[in-house]
Amino acid sequence: MNHQALSSFIWSVADLLRGDYKQSEYGRVILPFTVLRRLDCVLEASKPDVLKEFDAKTKAGLNPEPFLRRKAGTSFYNTSPLDLVKLLGDQDHIRQNLYAYVQAFSPEARDIFERFDFHTQVERLAKANLLYLVTEKFANIDLHPEVVDNASMGLVFEELIRKFAEISNETAGEHFTPREVIRLMVNLLFIEDDDVLAAGRDVVRTIYDPTAGTGGMLSIADEFLREHNPRARLTMFGQELNDESYAICKADMVIKGQPVENIVAGNTLSEDGHAGRKFDYMLSNPPFGVEWKKVEKAVRLEHEQKGFDGRFGPGLPRVSDGSMLFLMHLLSKMAPVVNGEGGSRFGIVLNGSPLFTGGAGSGESEIRRYVLENDLVEAIIGLPTDMFYNTGIATYVWILSNKKPAARKGRLQLIDASSYWQKMRKSLGSKRKEMSTDHIDTVTRLFGGFVEAELVTVWDAAGTVQGEPQLISNGDKLPSVPEGGKIKRQPISRIFKNEDFGYTTITVERPLRDEAGNAVLGVKGKQKGKLQPDSNLRDTENVPLNEDVQVYFEREVLPHAPDAWIDTEKSKVGYEIPFNRHFYVFEPPRSLHAIDEELKAVSANIMKMLEELAE
Incomplete structure (x- = not known):
């Protein structure tokens, strides 16, 4: 039984709860009972040996705990002769017996049911005369490890929780x-x-x-x-x-x-x-x-x-x-x-927010500055949208390390994996896309190889795509283009120096002027004799870290504002990672002549159809 079929079967317990429980409360019963049945099945084979060992060590006055773990073959045990199936044999006392059974678990397992607030749910089920029916339902589910392995059990839990999250909004x-x-x-x-x-x-x-x-x-x-x-x-x-x-x-x-x-x-x-x-x-x-x-x-x-x-x-x-x-x-x-x-x-x-939110000096920028200046970021991978169950927004995987290989030192790799997805056969909440094993392998190879790469698509003269897009990395030969056709190169993996993402925000001031147009000078203290800035004309510029601030200022600012100066005390270093900008490929628009010819052809076609209708 696959995890979805199994979780659907467990979900059928909800039919018993309907009316006495709100939909958003189903999980409070189903999740702890699923865990209880799983532990029940895991311990079943070792139960006789554990009980025998418990009696022997208790009579000898020894702490039975380490011996019981060894006999159970797990880090937990249960010292009650009861299990879920045996509980069904005494319908009148099922509540008391269920409490006794749960209390007989080792402390770490018992804590699980305390976190679920299991006691409250048992009381509520008993009052609604549902406790026996629910226990019976779970006692008939086979969750033995040889039938449902740990990986599948994890998927069952995940599926159930996702359903409860959905109905709880x-x-x-x-x-x-x-x-x-x-x-x-x-x-x-x-x-x-x-x-x-x-x-x-x-x-x-x-x-x-x-x-x-x-x-x-x-x-x-x-x-x-x-x-x-x-x-x-x-x-x-x-x-x-x-x-x-x-x-x-x-x-x-x-x-x-x-x-x-x-x-x-x-x-x-x-x-x-x-x-x-x-x-x-x-x-x-x-x-x-x-x-x-x-x-x-x-x-x-x-x-x-x-x-x-x-x-x-x-x-x-x-x-x-x-x-x-x-x-x-x-x-x-x-x-x-x-x-x-x-x-x-x-x-x-x-x-996407941690990539660029916050200007120079802000908390977010300072965190980016710390990880980049200390050379801790190996790669950032952009994932497809609609990948998560409850949100469709763009997400990114950051890989950070303080033991970078020599080739990666001082560098950061960006991988755009947003096109690596396939449509799911059935949507799960907001999740409509999934990455296949091939997609995961491709991204892993790009990261492991630490190479720049691009996805190359070839069109013929008629505008038909020729074959599958090819992933071309450094040194690979580009595919040939048919006569009259074209080629599109979309970057997938790019490598940058850490400082490429840094900038200095400079504050550009211009003088305050009186009504006659003369620059106003300060008259007191440190400002005496100095040009006073006009706050209405104040502006900021972001200068790349790898460029000299003065050279940039003389080239980009002074030609337009000869009286401007930099207030060096306000200069701040910032970092941002404009991920999408580095993968944007400009596609020139069609010529006006081509658009005009297409409009004429469409207009002629419409006139012809109107003439046919008039006949």
């Missing part, structure tokens, strides 16, 4: 990361680390997601590494604000045998759950376009008191969008490079 910022986007990010994260991917090598690495959600990014990173090197071990860390998502993520980690204490609940920005820790790899898809007013006091305090010793040293973005705070949080978690060893690489999904 969640905001565009509350979205889930499509699996293909995570695969692309994971590919880009590991591609330069041959020592980790080499099969047969025993390596242990850490990975962290500060916005863990249901754990999808961590799970796919783990799967990717095991595919390439079964002997590699990835220890996962995360933090999640939403209790339900946290509970599902923790359930996933429990089932996989990961240390569950590594997944922390709480707001990453105001209470760092992994303070002082550094990680080898990091992934994040923070909520973008969501304000951070709730944590503003704590964030500003850290910025002002700790500066660069804290997480938010470079600057603070505007309160209306906190996504760049997560970027800085990840920067603070990068492991240092010592004698060429160590270091970190991370990927983060952001919307």
Whole structure:
């Protein structure tokens, strides 16, 4: 049974809830019961041995916990002889027995149901005489690991949560990361680390997601590494604000045998759950376009008191969008490079705003300045629109690293992957497009090869496209053009120096003049004898960092305003990454003669049709 069919089957439980629960409340019942049934099935085979061991160690006066984990073969266990199927045998006492069963789980598993507020839902179901019916429904679902593996179970959780988000009218910022986007990010994260991917090598690495959600990014990173090197071990860390998502993520980690204490609940920005820790790899898809007013006091305090010793040293973005705070949080978690060893690489999904919002001196510009001047950005990849479930806006994957290969030092690669998509057979919310495996592989090769490339399309004289567009990289020969045909070259990958994105904002002043047209001079203090600026004529110019300010001023300003000068005290350095501008290809409009001839032909055709109607 595939994950969509399985989630549809679980969704049928909603038919029982209709009337007693609002649509937006279905998830409060279905999600914890799905987790409970999964844990139930995982522990079924080892249950007899665990119960025997529990009795023996309890009678011997020993702490049974480590022995029970070993017998269960997982990081969790249950010491009750009950399971969901046995609960159905005593319909009159199902509520009390269900409580006893959940309480018999080990503490980390029990915490999952506390986060779901399971007790409240059990009471509510019992009052509505639905508890037995719902329990029966879930007891008949086969979620044994040999039938539904961990990867499929993750997809089931994601599908269910997406449905609940849709019917609850969640905001565009509350979205889930499509699996293909995570695969692309994971590919880009590991591609330069041959020592980790080499099969047969025993390596242990850490990975962290500060916005863990249901754990999808961590799970796919783990799967990717095991595919390439079964002997590699990835220890996962995360933090999640939403209790339900946290509970599902923790359930996933429990089932996989990961240390569950590594997944922390709480707001990453105001209470760092992994303070002082550094990680080898990091992934994040923070909520973008969501304000951070709730944590503003704590964030500003850290910025002002700790500066660069804290997480938010470079600057603070505007309160209306906190996504760049997560970027800085990840920067603070990068492991240092010592004698060429160590270091970190991370990927983060952001919307277009962090690329260019804010002028020189603003918080956003200062954050961009910090990452570019410290040579931390390896690449930015523009994704297709309509890729996420609850928002259709343009999104970008940033790859940052403090262990850049020699060829990448001082440079930033931009990849426009907005045309790499295929239409989905069925839309899922706002998600209408998906990236195929070939698309992901192409972008990965462009990044791994660190090459400039363009998509070349050939037309014949009749305007018909000849074959598929070809991806041409440095040194490749361009395809031949038919006689009378034409060729279009669309850049896909471009490489720039970091300073190409910097500029100096200069303030251009012009003198204040009296009624006679004479320049006004200052009469007091430091301004005495100096030309006074006219605020109405004040202007600013952005001068590229790689150009001399005075040379630019003399060339671009003085010919038009000979009396102007630069107020050097107001000069500021800024950075912006105008992504789309670097991939724009100008197409000259058709000639007026061609348009005129076409209009004449259309007019003649219309007159002919009118004449035929009049006959």
